Amino acid sequence: xxxxxxxxxxxxxxxxxxxxxxxxSFLPLETELHLTxxxxxxxxxxxQSAEDGETLFPFRLGRNLGYFTKSGKITLNERVPYKATxxxxxxxxxxxxxxxxVVFDNAGKERCVIDGAGFPFIQQDRIFxxxxxxxxxxxxxxxxxxxxxxxxxTSPITSLTSSKKGVSAGFADGxxxxxxxxxxxxxxxxxxxxxxxxxxxxxISNDGNMFACVSGLEPQRLVLYRDEGTYKxxxxxxxxxxxxxxxTYMHFSENDKFVYFDSNDSLVIVDTERLESIHxxxxxxxxxxxxxPVNDTVFVLSRDAQSYxxxxxxxxxxxxxxxxxxxQTAFIxxxxxxxxxxxxxxxxxxxxxxE
Numbered sequence: 001x002x003x004x005x006x007x008x009x010x011x012x013x014x015x016x017x018x019x020x021x022x023x024x025s026f027l028p029l030e031t032e033l034h035l036t037x038x039x040x041x042x043x044x045x046x047x048q049s050a051e052d053g054e055t056l057f058p059f060r061l062g063r064n065l066g067y068f069t070k071s072g073k074i075t076l077n078e079r080v081p082y083k084a085t086x087x088x089x090x091x092x093x094x095x096x097x098x099x100x101x102v103v104f105d106n107a108g109k110e111r112c113v114i115d116g117a118g119f120p121f122i123q124q125d126r127i128f129x130x131x132x133x134x135x136x137x138x139x140x141x142x143x144x145x146x147x148x149x150x151x152x153x154t155s156p157i158t159s160l161t162s163s164k165k166g167v168s169a170g171f172a173d174g175x176x177x178x179x180x181x182x183x184x185x186x187x188x189x190x191x192x193x194x195x196x197x198x199x200x201x202x203x204i205s206n207d208g209n210m211f212a213c214v215s216g217l218e219p220q221r222l223v224l225y226r227d228e229g230t231y232k233x234x235x236x237x238x239x240x241x242x243x244x245x246x247x248t249y250m251h252f253s254e255n256d257k258f259v260y261f262d263s264n265d266s267l268v269i270v271d272t273e274r275l276e277s278i279h280x281x282x283x284x285x286x287x288x289x290x291x292x293p294v295n296d297t298v299f300v301l302s303r304d305a306q307s308y309x310x311x312x313x314x315x316x317x318x319x320x321x322x323x324x325x326x327x328q329t330a331f332i333x334x335x336x337x338x339x340x341x342x343x344x345x346x347x348x349x350x351x352x353x354x355e
Contacts, residue, residue, distance in 0.1 A: 033295060033314060033321075034355050035339065040348040041072045048073040055335070056106045058086045061342050062329045065091060067106045068347055070338060076108050085122045090142070092120045103127060103142070112145035123162045126181070130157065137169055139183035149183025158199050159247060165208025170199025176213050178204065178232075187232050191215040191223045201248035205256040210272060212259045214240070214248050222277075224259065224270060236275045238268075251289040253298070258316050260300070262286040267300060269317050280319050282311060290334035294352045299339060301332045310341070 043064055050056060056067040056075060065086050066077040078084075082095040090111060094101045099117040102110055114120055116138070118131035127140040129147070134156040139149040151169075159170035166186065167179040174197025178187040190197075194216025202213040211225045211232070220243040224236040242264045250261040259270045267282040284304030291298050298313040309324045310332060331342040339350045 032355065033297060033312070034351075034353045036351040036353065038338075038349040038351050039072045040346055041068070041074065043068075043074055043077055043342075043345050043347060045074050047077060048075060050075045056088070057333055057335065057340060058088055058091070058106070059333075059342050059347060060084065060086055060331060061344060061347075064345075068340075070335070070349065072347075072349060076106065078108075083119070085120055087122045087124050089125055090122050090127065092122060094120060103145070112140075112142055114140055114145045115147065121160060124164075126162050126167070128160065130160075135171075139167075139179075149179075151177070151179070151183070151185065159202040159213070159250075161203050161250065163204045163206045163208065163252070165206065166204050168202040168204040168211055168213070170202040170213055170215075172198050174198055174215060176202055176211070176215065178211055187211075187227075189213075189225065189232055191221070191234075191237075193221060193237075194219055200244050200246070201250045201261055203250035203252050203259060203261075205252045205259075205272075206254060207256055210252070210256060210259075212250060212252070212261075212270070214244065214250070214261060214263075217243050217245075220244065222261065222268065222270065224272065224275075236270060236272075236277075238270075238277055246285070249286045249288070253316055254291055260286075260289055260298075262302070267311065271317075278317055280311075280313075282309075284309065287330075288332055290332050290339070292334045292337065292339065292352050294337055295354050297334075297352060299332055299334055301330065303330070308343075 050069050054069045063080045065084050067075045084093045089106050090103055092101050092103045098119050101114045101120050103112050105111045118129045121128040127142050129138040129140050136152045138147045141148050155171045155173035158172050161168050169177045176189040176199050180186050195218035197216055200214045204211050209227045214222050219239045221237050221239045225232045226235045240263050248261050252259050261268055266279045269278040284302040286302045288301045295314050296316050300311040302309050306326050308330045309322055311322045312320050314320045327343045333340045337352045341348050
């Protein structure tokens with residue numbers, strides 16, 4: 001009788017296991033991220049015209065800047081005499097005296113002349129001017145080059161970033177200011193909590209409702225604010241184990257669920273919903289962060305001396321790989337299923353797929 005029970009039990013177990021295997025065969029197998037080289041072009045190649053409707057992508061490599069297409073055509077290549085600033089739609093070249101700087105569109109046509117002296121700074125379609133002294137910030141009208149708004153401070157600007165819904169600016173005295181897109185001051189924040197005050201990096205979310213900064217020394221900390229109308233509330237902060245003595249690159253993910261920055265020996269990712277941080281070991285200084293919708297992939301470009309590394313994160317925060325190369329200058333740019341990598345005088349397109 002006992003033997004029969006054992007046989008019955010084993011029969012049921014085998015049947016259940018077989019059914020589980022049968023149904024699992026209909027489930028998709030685990031896929032992997034694939035990066036496939038598509039083309040490489042020399043930026044010194046003959047300039048070509050873009051087709052109607054072709055998207056233009058900016059590049060800045062050493063003393064050259066310009067635009068290229070997804071198919072690998074260089075549509076504009078300019079020599080940088082001193083310094084330059086460029087976005088997808090606009091660029092400007094300027095010298096040490098920087099006065100009445102001309103702003104061009106991505107076809108090389110003059111867009112406007114900035115009225116006044118100072119260093120220009122372009123992000124997306126937004127034009128800023130940093131007047132002499134480094135403590136003032138002017139918002140420039142891209143149609144005629146005049147000042148829409150001017151903010152004058154008593155301490156040098158240490159960080160400046162913008163998103164669709166606003167602008168954040170950090171200062172050496174520890175002030176962290178938030179502006180509306182038109183330049184109207186929206187909030188004046190002072191994170192404090194340190195022996196020495198200074199803002200080492202800042203960012204504003206794409207929806208304009210969150211602001212993050214790295215502030216102070218002894219100790220240094222990350223602070224995340226959420227706009228709750230009358231109040232700008234600190235919803236997360238973390239003291240950093242090792243302090244940065246330089247500016248840090250900060251980036252909100254496109255969906256605003258994560259904010260990224262470097263902290264000497266790691267990439268720090270803050271989950272803005274769970275209000276917790278993840279530290280991923282990473283050497284060198286982070287220069288740029290780009291995103292692809294393919295499996296929510298994030299590419300992080302960092303530099304250590306002449307060695308550049310592209311760290312790959314999937315699902316915004318899971319490190320799955322990296323690749324490195326030596327160069328004097330480099331950049332990355334992601335768009336859809338493409339990752340563009342610039343290295344010295346060449347640009348390559350790498351196709352991103354999940355297979």
